[in-house]
Every structure is written in C-alpha cells, then in structure tokens.
Amino acid sequence: MTAVLILGGTGWLSGHVARGWIAAGAEVTCLARGGRPAPEGATLVEADRAEPGAYDVVAQRDWDEVVDISSDAGHVASACAALAARAAHWTYVSTLSVYAESDVEGADESAALLEPARPDDEYDYGRAKVAAEASVREALGERAAIVRPGLIVGPGDPSDRFGYWVARFAAAADGPVLVPETQGRSAQVIDVRDLADFVVEVGRHRWTGIANAIGDSVPLGDLLADARAAAGHTGDLRHADDEWLQAHDVRFWMGPRSLPLWLPADMNGFSTRTNAVYRGAGGGLRPLTDTLRDTLADERERGLDRERRSGLTREEELAVIAELP
Template identity: 70%
Template sequence: MTDVLILGGTGWLSGRVAERWADAGASVTCLARGGRDAPYGTTLVTGDRDEPGAYAALAGREWDEIIDISSNPVHVAAAVEALEERTKHWTYVSTASVYAANDASGADESAELLEPLGLDDEPDYGRAKAAAEASVRSALGHRAAIVRPGLIVGPGDPTDRFGYWVGRFALAGAEDVLVPDGTDRGAQVIDVDDLADFIVAVGRARWTGVANAVGDPVPLDRMLRHAAEVAEHTGTLRPADDAWLEAHDVAYWMGPRSLPLWLPADLPGFWTRSNAVYRLLGGSLRPLRETLARTLADERERGLDRDRRSGLARPDEVALLAQLRGRTA
C-alpha cells in the first residue's frame, strides 16, 4: 500500500488531494492543526507547524509521497529538514506568482523567479513561495515535483474571485451588471479538481521537475459572456474603462470593492503562461462552462447575496451603474 503524508489535508485544495489519494487505495495521513475534519478514509494527526516538535508524531514513519502546499517558507523549510530522509518523493504546490515578470506572453517554467523572501522582509506571497521552492529544490531536487498553479477555481473557492461573476449574473437576473472593459485582458484558470488529479498523478509517477498547472488563456470578455449565459442572465453587461473604475475606487483582481479577475493592461504574461508541460504530463482541463456550472451550484448553496471576500456588494454596484449611465446619458 502507498503511504502518503499531506501537510494540511483539511483545506480546500489539500482536502481534495487527500480524498483522491484515499480513493486510489493509499494510506493517507493528514498533519493539521485540527478544528476541521480530515476527509473520510484518511487519518488526522494534530500538529501546529508554528510550534517546535510539530512533526514528532510522525517520527519513525516512512512515506512514499509527501505533499505540502504551505505558503509559509519557515514551515516548508522545517518540514523539509524533518522529513526529507523519510520520503521517496515530495510534491510542493507553489504558484505562478513566483515569476519575476508578467509583461511577456507565453513564458514557460524557465522564466526568472522573484527573489526569495528573507526572514526580515515584509510579507509577499510570490516571494514566500519562491523561498519555499528553494528549500524543496535544495534538499530534494532529485525527488521533488514543483507544481505552479495559476488561479484555482471551482466549488468551495474561499477567495470568492471566480465565483463572483457567475454568482453576480445569477443574482442580477434581468438587471444590468458592471463589468470591466475586457479589451486585451484575459484569465487563465484551473478547476480545483483538475489540479488535485494532477497533483496525485505526479506523485504516483514520482515525476520530478516543474510544471505550470494553468488553464488555457481565455479573453476576459468571453469568460464573462460564458458566465452570464450559464447563469441565464438576461440583463445587459455594462463595461467601464480602467480610468473610470480607478476614479471610483474599484480595485483590480480581488478583495473588497473589486472587480475580480480584472487586471491592469500591462500584465499580459499573468494570464498567458505556457501550460505545455502540464498538457504533456496528461493534465486535464475540463470545459470552462462545466466549471462555471459547478461553481454556480456552489454559489447558490452558499448564498448569492452573502458577504464576499472579493467583489462589489450589489448595492454598491447598482450605485456605480447609476453613475456610469449618467456619464453616458
């Protein structure tokens, strides 16, 4: 039987990875703080990675595969030090945000990375992941896979970015929806379940190397049209240009009072990374409409008008639409 250790295993992505390994017949152990159940068929070992001795309960065990998705480079370095000699293969789930530049289209895994985050540096997600990658490569380069996802989407997404659009179109119904001007903008998404399948596949094959786990580039206008159609929205999409949105304090990409997935015009590389390695390794990408439909079902269950981590509250959006109509009247 394959012995798998997941550092985490109770979160959104790591939980799906744990489920798939268990479904494949592996003996799966999840190391997590507790407070959330581990997936059915797995074993939860409680451990706080902020505390000394977090891995003591795993002493003496040998693993065929270890998976870590942490963005805390201190946690990753400590795990590598404690467990590197106890596994045949290690998969680290990084991010496409480790790349130093986003101004060139079609860049692959050989592109320059950000400088790794230092212990005394201000927090930075991309640099933190770069530091974590460096720890894994230094100790386990010949036994490690590094997977760099782009925007992970689908049911259960805690960031509320991708789901904002299909949820908003469903909530608006026959009313208008504010959208960014999508000229020369796009998105590159991967369904969480496709990503989980890929992470398990590289672990089973003990593949070593680096792969961008990203979807095919899709123009933003097309993605928004698909979202509206899946949600059966019958209102009008009202585009606003960058200058107008910025002047009205609407943020790019994510977070409160934002239009999720909308990017500045000078970042074409952010949504056009090469996924050739992912494809060559057999990574699958389900149709965008399927992911949108799955996401809409999840959005309805969670509440279309709930408070969100990303996007505009509907009353704020309606007020902005009124101002936009006044400008164009």
C-alpha cells in the same frame, strides 16, 4: 499500500488532494492544526507547524509521498529538514506568483523568479513561495515535483473571485451588471479538481520537475460571456474603462470593491503563461463551461447575496452604475 503524508489535508485544495489519494487506495495521513476534520478515510495528526517537534510523530516512518502546499517559507523549510530523508517523493504546490515579470505572453517555467523571501522580511506571498521552492529543491533534489498553479477555481472556492461572476449574473437576473474593459484582456484558471488530480498523478508516477498547472488562456470577454450564459442573465452589461473604474474606487483582481479577474492592461502575461509541461505530464482540463456550471450550483447553495471576500456588493455595484455617463 502507498503511504501518503499531506501537510494540511483539511482545507480546500489539500482536502481534494487527500480524497484523491484515498480514492487511489493510498493510506493517507494529514498533519494539521485541527479544528477541521480530515477527509473520511484519512488519519489526522494534530500539530502546529510553528511549534518545535511538530513533525516528531510523522518522522518516525517512511513515506512514499509527501505533499505540502504551505506558503510559509519557514514551515516548508522545517518540514524538509524533518522529513526529506523519510520521503521517496515530494510534491510542493507553489504558485505562478513566483515569477518576476507579468508582461511577457507565453512565458514558461524558465522565466525569472522573484527574489526569495528572507526570514526577517515583511510577508510577500510570491517571494515566500520562491523561498519555499528553494528549500524543497535543496532538500529533495531529484525526488521533488514543484507544481505552480495560477488562479484555482471551482466549487467551494474560499477566495470568492471566479464565482463572483456567475453569482452576480444570476442574482442580477434581468438587471444591469457592471463589467470592466475586456479588449485585449485574458483570463487563465484551473479547476481545483483538475489540479488535485494532477498532484495525485505526479505523486503516483513520481514525476519530477516544475510545471505551470494552469488552464488555457481565454479572452476575458469570452469567460464573462460564458458566465452570463450559465447564469441565464438577460439584463444589460454596463461597461466602464480602467481609468473611470479606478476613479470610482473599483479595484483590480480581488478583494472588497473589486471586479475579480480584471487586471491592468500591462499585466497580460500573468494570464497567458504556457501550460505545455502540465499537459505533457498528463494534466487534465475540464471544459470551462462545466466549471462555471458547478460553481454556480455551489454559489446558489452558499447564497447569491452572501457576504463575499472579493467583488462589489450589489448595492455598491448599482451605485457605481448610477454614476456612469
């Protein structure tokens, strides 16, 4: 039986990966701090990766596959030091945020990276992932796969970005919805279930290399139109350009008072990276309309009017709309 160690396994993406390996018949162990259960069928080893000896229990045996998704470069380095000699194959889930430039369309895995984070630097997500990748490559060499997803979406998304649009269109019903300038803008996402399937397949076949794990680039306007159709919205779309929205404290991409997925015009390379390696290695992509449908069902279950980590509240949105010329 394939022995799989997942460093994590109780969160959103890592939980999907754990369940995927269990479905494939593997013996799955999740190393996590506790507080959340491991998926049914997995063994949970409670450990804090910031503490000495965190890997002592799992370092006592060999593993066919180790999966790590951490964005803490120190945690990744310590895991590699403790477990590299015990792992036949290692999959590290990194991010497209490792790339230094976001203005070149169609860039591939050879694009320049950010400078790796140093231990005493202020935390930077992209630079931390670059440092973590370096630790994996140094420790595992040709036994490692580095998977670089972009925006991960789908049911259960804790970031509240992608789901904002179907939830807002559904909640607005026949009322107005504020939308950003979409001309020349793109979006590029990957369903968490497709990403997890790929991580499992990479481990099963011991694939090595680097892959941008992301869906096809689509015009942002098309994505919003599909979200609107999925939600059955019949109200008006109220458009505003970048300058006007920024002047009214509406933010790009994510977080409070944002219009999620909307990016500055000079960052179009961020959402147009090639996924040829991912596809060539067997990565699948379900139709975006299916992801929107399933995300809407999840948003309805969690509450269309719940407090969100990203987006405008309905009250904020209507106040901004009221100021449109």
